Amino acid sequence: MSEKKPTRVGYGETLVEIGQDERVYVLTGDLKESVMVHLFAENYPKRFIQVGIAEQNMCNVAAGLALIGKIPFWTTYGAFASCRALDMIRVTVCYSELNVKIIGGHSGLTVGPDGASHQILEDIAIIRSLPNIEMVIPCDYWEAKKATRAIYERKGPKYLRLGRAPQPIVTDINTPFVFGKANILTNGNDVAIIACGQMVSESLIAANNLSQLGITARVINMHTLKPIDRDVIIESAKDCKAIVTVEEHQINGGLGSAVAQVCAETIPVPIEYVAIMDKFGKSGDPDELLEYFGLRASNIEKAVQKVLQRKF
Amino acid sequence: MNVEDLQKMALIIRRNIITMLFHAGSGHTGGSLSCTDFATVLMFRELIHNPKNPKWIDRDILLYSNGHVTPVNYSCLAEAGYFPKKDLLQFRKLSGHLQGHPSCHDTPGIEVSSGSLGQGLSIGCGVAIASKREQHRRRTYVVLGDGELQEGMIWEAAMFAGHYQLNNLCAIVDRNRKQIDGDTEEVMALEPLVEKWQSFRWHVITIDGHNISEINNAFQTAKNVNDKPTVIIAKTVMGKGVSFMENDYKWHGVAPKRDQAEKALAELGTSLDEWTNYLASH
Structure with a gap:
């Protein structure tokens, strides 16, 4: 896990590969290189x-391209994609179910020094609430490549959430990626840690530390946020009877809320959330910010201890 | 169709609009009637399309950015053969397929779902830029309400089309000068409108939006402009064709009641019963 690479690089490289398909168009708003x-x-x-x-x-230019059979990828920062263009995503893209790919780059806290306006921490909640769209958050460079290809191959509106900063590489070229099917990265029955994006690597560190204490954690990479893998959540609730969710996103409406919804409907178990606690971000180095806002492995470990105490 | 046939068709469209709105009990009357003449020319003369194969990939694209004028939009689609005319009597009803604002999944011939204003011109830009770069002969038409020119996104799209010299794109502004809260120039002034479009690098043609020959000529001229998109500013009258609706902004989003529908249809040379039967039997 020592090597690091940004997910946006995996995206950019894969676009060149799928660009051989003459239907593929790419758009950006003055952010070509970033x-x-x-x-x-x-x-x-x-x-x-x-x-x-x-x-x-x-x-909507992308929507027009889709209307005549093109496959457009429109790419900007997640803050502007999900918020600035939300009405267009809702009415034109999702309601019409057009084959438009929306790429929200520089997402989460780890965009760093640019500060709160650019640190989108609400896009999962926003996109998750819209009918007809699917959403993927790759955990690393390799998964970003597979996710890019997957949203190209799958018809209909898609949202791909990418990060700016280099992220630890936790998968490899051969790791399976099945759309809508979460990956179980470690085996364990004491607690399930369900994470997405960059938080997958923090969760693996936490699981390793917990194993020193004799606690076995099942780390799950929930790369597809919509449709969410209900089966893996139900199975984890059944086997582990306690869940911690981890996301670089607000506590309201994100991965934690999605997992809680499935559990409440099926097997209610105690859940603890590692997320941003209803606050805006700040300027700082990505690592400093993860520390400051409590998104480190140590925070996940504390959440695990807490949820284990609440276990029935 | 020649000018005379188009005038006849426009009359039929106006009868359809009043009749379907009466049966729906709600909907947008004023703008539908102001758009009727150029909408008729677009559907029955300009557009290269195939009602039997609405998704034909080489078709021209017609978008109503002012989604709320569904009565004129649906009436034209029905008369062109996209779906039976009797369906117009199910407008805005759960049992029908004609939503209050257009839904492309429900209704054949609707390209994109709409209803939130200001969005259509950008979609047209997407169609036009790919068609131009791939040297496809397709033309793209976008109908805009004048009120919706107050949306900022329209001018993002205008800037884009001017920048990329999308001469295969033609916008038509329904310049009836009325919006829900009153006169456009009192609510939020649009003038000087010609200069606005020109400064965004568009070719501007101003016409009487109820004169079929002028409408025809404007579309022909637009086709011969080779380095700019064209906007046709169609000077129209809200509620055109029904005396007591004309120029009254209160008719923007109101459907006629029975006596009003009877009166309106009498002015259009028919009756509510006769025209309801016409629609029901086709």
């Missing part, structure tokens, strides 16, 4: 569209 679509632009200039700083327009 969201890594310059790679596509260099290879396929005819199918690259610079929209300027106009996310609402970008979303």
